[in-house]
Amino acid sequence: APAYTGLPPRSASALEAAAAEGSVLRWRIHFEPDPGQAKLVFLDGREVALIRGKDGWQAEITLSQSSLYRIVVGAASTLAEDRQYRLDAIIDQIPEIKVIAPEKTLTQLDAGQRQWSLDFEVADDYGVADAQLAITLAQGSGEQVTVSEHSKRLRAEAGDDPRHRRYRHHLDLAASGFAEGDDLIVRLLVSDNRQPQANQARSASYILRWPADPGSDDAGIDGIVQKVLPAYFRSQRQIIIDTEALIVERPRLDDERFLARSDTIGVDQKILRLRYGQFLGEEFESGGQRTHAPDEDHGDAPTQQDALSGDHDHETVEQPAAGFGKEADILAEFGHTHDHAEAATLLDPETRKILKAALAEMWQAELHLRQGEPGKALPYENRALDLIKQVQQSTRIYLARVGLELPPVDESRRLSGERSGLRDRRGVLADSVVDRKIISNVYQQLADGNSSDLDALAAWLRAPSTTLPDTLGVLGAVDELQRRPDCGECRRRLLDQLWSLLPVPAAAARSRIAPDASGRRYLELLQQEAVP
Structure with a gap:
């Protein structure tokens, strides 16, 4: 596994594995009889040659994503069982933050309070690397609000498990410049030790408010602070x-x-x-x-x-x-x-x-x-x-300021009438039901016993934008039917896989089913009884 996970090396006697993303996988395989050549063929088209060594045939890859593969021996033939093997990449999860104190997102300053106690718990699957407290001070009112920001690195309590850390901090209000009528906003920013790029998580914003003098005039700020009461x-x-x-x-x-x-x-x-x-x-x-x-x-x-x-x-x-x-x-x-x-x-x-x-x-x-x-x-x-x-x-809330970033304007094309490279903005967003239309088409063709475009389905499943509960399982069923088109059991397994992925049709009124012979006879008798 990657060094940052802290997991020890392990070995297994199976050809399927589930390992952390970025792990190095090594094969050592013995064949009887010994073939002249062998390789690992992945479902996405990659091929990794098996090298003969003193202790069997060996190969090595870095597991970057989940995939399926099979072992091919000789010039073009496969093993007698001709089965696929599954490699699952376990994704490094984002740290989880639990806020113990303060209990509410908005807290009013108590009389004589000089410190603000903060308490956080952070959990990560492989370990927490860094925690910083983002502090924002909002001062003033109306259009004269000034915002200052700074961060402070927090230290975890001694003896904590790197995967479960607790951070306690007492914020000095006087040192922060906190005064009457101000808002003090804090957020916890946490990073794990994932390499080469760490996962980051941030908590919600928590506000400590020092209420303004009740005698202060609030006139002129209706556009800045919305009052719940008239x-x-x-x-x-x-x-x-x-x-x-x-x-x-x-x-x-x-x-x-x-x-x-x-x-x-x-x-x-x-x-x-x-x-x-x-x-x-x-x-x-x-x-x-x-x-x-x-x-x-x-x-x-x-x-x-x-x-x-x-x-x-x-x-x-x-x-x-x-x-x-x-x-x-x-x-x-x-x-x-x-x-x-x-x-x-x-x-x-x-x-x-x-x-x-x-x-x-x-x-x-x-x-x-x-x-x-x-x-x-x-x-x-x-x-x-x-x-x-x-x-x-209590009607005043804090919203982080987000700058407007517009793409640069190409002055050379201005007023030229050149429209090459422009996209239709109405077609940028696609309906999820439309995206899964290919599943409906393939399922209907397979259910009717007709030939279907399995290549298009396989390409759609391999696309990075495709997110399904078990993409590898569907890919394996598609590949199996492609290799054995006459296999009825393979067709049934693929139908079972596609059934759970079919888009749910929109609710609509259904037409009444036409009555059969007995139903028509029943209606005729009712009509006869109704005639005086």
Whole structure:
């Protein structure tokens, strides 16, 4: 086997073998009687001469791909058994990466956190050679985002098996230049010891986010960071401002006026809570009645709650009777058109959890505001605002920048009308079913007992683009039938091989099978019974 695999030499008494790709295979064969010459003939056309030595006939090749071969002795004759032998090349697999920590692809920075702990496990069939941590720091916001990248070589833990290594690393956040509002993205890049070119694997990107100041203005970056929630949901800050102002003005207000102002802010908090509830699939509450007394600020005009409920006042709005069988009328009577499934599935589970916590804080804030206790409601309002900011921050994702590389333009052919060498782009991609049409044709010809183009099938099977579960098995069956066209057993074996490779036909309605004599008689009797 290749030196990088670390596998010891081995020998076997069979003429078939499975070995690592790039292994050196040596034959030592004895013949009775001793022929004048011998060689190995491969199915792809290669021939390797067997050299007579002191210890039998010998040959040597490097196994670069799986193949079939037979032994030919004398001038043109083969061995009496005339069989094929199989050589399977075992491909070196790409390393497998398992991320133990962090557990999520997006992690929020904890208060007082100074390091980011990373833990990876890597497995490879022959051994891991190198592991590097690609670190990307995204700083700024809007159109002023700057990205810096660097890598760090990791060392595996002592005593690990080269085929199973574990890498632990603690990333110093201060040394990385990590600051408020930044994203720190890491990926693990692993290479095995394959020669001459190593296999490489990379993990997914893992992000550590330092949330920006909740008071920072996000205006002007709608084209850069897409918000899951609309901009008018940021009015939670206005509710806090109104509550703080009411607490300051409390000594100058009488009890009735104070309770009305507090109840008004509670209504605003309810409206905001209901709007957020839409994103969790919750139903609106009816708003047919006003819950606070009018004052000089509101007068007799409709409140925000009345405007919000609008046509959703399911208790008071009279609906016309639904027409029988009309889908729209049935939906209007028994359903709610604002209940869209997209609202319940718009957010990921982690964001939904944060939003539910924000709704719980809003419930408590509304409770105390309705009871005329704005001082007790203020802590709940502030916690709700912090949770809302976390939801807004969770909509930002990192995408690696990929440069656009266009082929060079041949200026000498410009405006010349010369079209030689140009390809039709519509024919670049080929349907997989069309690619396997040759299998269908050969199978149909063999099943009908006709002659088939086995040479074309063999050429298609040898093409590098052909990927089948057992290409060598099909090639062997094709070669066997080519050498023995009158062999019925050989034809059956090839049909069995091709059966599993036939393309699955598209689903379509089938015509009804014409009835036989008994079926026609049965239908005639049914018709006679139906005639009055």
